[in-house]
Amino acid sequence: MPELPDVEVFRHRLDATSLSKVIRKVTVTCGRLLDGVSERALRARLRGQRLIRSRREGKYLLAAVSGGGWLVLHFGMSGDLLAIHGHDVSYRCFRLEFANGAGLVYRSRRKLGHISWAEDADEFIRCHQLGPDALALTEMQFRKLLEGRRGQIKSALMDQSLMAGIGNIYSDEILFQAGVQPKRDVKDLNGRAVKKLFHTMRSVLKSAIRHEANPERLPNSFLLPHRERGASCPRCGVRLKTAKTAGRTSYFCPQDQK
DNA sequence: AGAAATGTTCGGCA
DNA sequence: GTGCCGAACATTTC
Numbered sequence A: 001m002p003e004l005p006d007v008e009v010f011r012h013r014l015d016a017t018s019l020s021k022v023i024r025k026v027t028v029t030c031g032r033l034l035d036g037v038s039e040r041a042l043r044a045r046l047r048g049q050r051l052i053r054s055r056r057e058g059k060y061l062l063a064a065v066s067g068g069g070w071l072v073l074h075f076g077m078s079g080d081l082l083a084i085h086g087h088d089v090s091y092r093c094f095r096l097e098f099a100n101g102a103g104l105v106y107r108s109r110r111k112l113g114h115i116s117w118a119e120d121a122d123e124f125i126r127c128h129q130l131g132p133d134a135l136a137l138t139e140m141q142f143r144k145l146l147e148g149r150r151g152q153i154k155s156a157l158m159d160q161s162l163m164a165g166i167g168n169i170y171s172d173e174i175l176f177q178a179g180v181q182p183k184r185d186v187k188d189l190n191g192r193a194v195k196k197l198f199h200t201m202r203s204v205l206k207s208a209i210r211h212e213a214n215p216e217r218l219p220n221s222f223l224l225p226h227r228e229r230g231a232s233c234p235r236c237g238v239r240l241k242t243a244k245t246a247g248r249t250s251y252f253c254p255q256d257q258k
Numbered sequence B: 001a002g003a004a005a006t007g008t009t010c011g012g013c014a
Numbered sequence C: 001g002t003g004c005c006g007a008a009c010a011t012t013t014c
Helices: A004-018 A039-046 A121-127 A139-147 A153-158 A168-178 A191-210
Strands: A025-028 A051-057 A060-065 A070-074 A079-085 A092-097 A102-108 A114-118 A241-245 A248-252
Touching (some): A004 A051, A004 A060, A004 A079, A004 A102, A004 A191, A025 A039, A039 A070, A051 A121, A060 A121, A070 A079, A139 A191, A153 A168, A168 A191, A168 A248
Antiparallel strands (some): A025 A092, A051 A060, A060 A070, A070 A114, A079 A102, A092 A102, A241 A248
């Protein structure tokens, strides 16, 4: 689930439900998700404090805490963030409890995410070798990033140190809508193709955020709702193909993507 | 039963 | 140094 659009939706959810409320209780049910911070230290930094603002960098969600420092959430392959009111949910890993039974719950089905603490958000991002956020890039920067790059375009889009936020699903979507095969070599894309790729990247990410990163709400013309074995291209009806890149599966249309 | 699944990191190789 | 691959991480789902 959690690539840039999903994490942006989580961020909106956090903003809408959890800012400015005093944190009364902190519950950690899955300690192995904690990265570089002990449960006790995390609790001490959060309890009695408030989340005052949020920030997203690539697939990371950071929340500034009133007493200083940042709560950092990364969702791995199967995490999400829910605003709850009293009722319980499964796969719960981490919960902030506010007054009146309201709470913010981090879940991670496969438990591959991370919960950490940063004294300084910018420093945290530097340490994790994160490139500029995909939606913060200008066309000029995007072109510059690809200029010196060898290898496949899909790898470049997914390289978090080059640009942050795009994963397996949305790189497929962007390449589908831009009409470019995932294995296409970066150096074979001309100026026009790079320009198109940039604008497609932005429109795909923004559209996904508008539709709450929910595949069922995305336009049928998107690849995402059809992303399964044996499915057909929503544009031309041809059977979609798959290819493996570093253990990940790419879906693409052999007719529309060159 | 076995494979695959939206992420990151690390070691090895060209 | 760069890019690519597979493995590992942990768990659920088909």
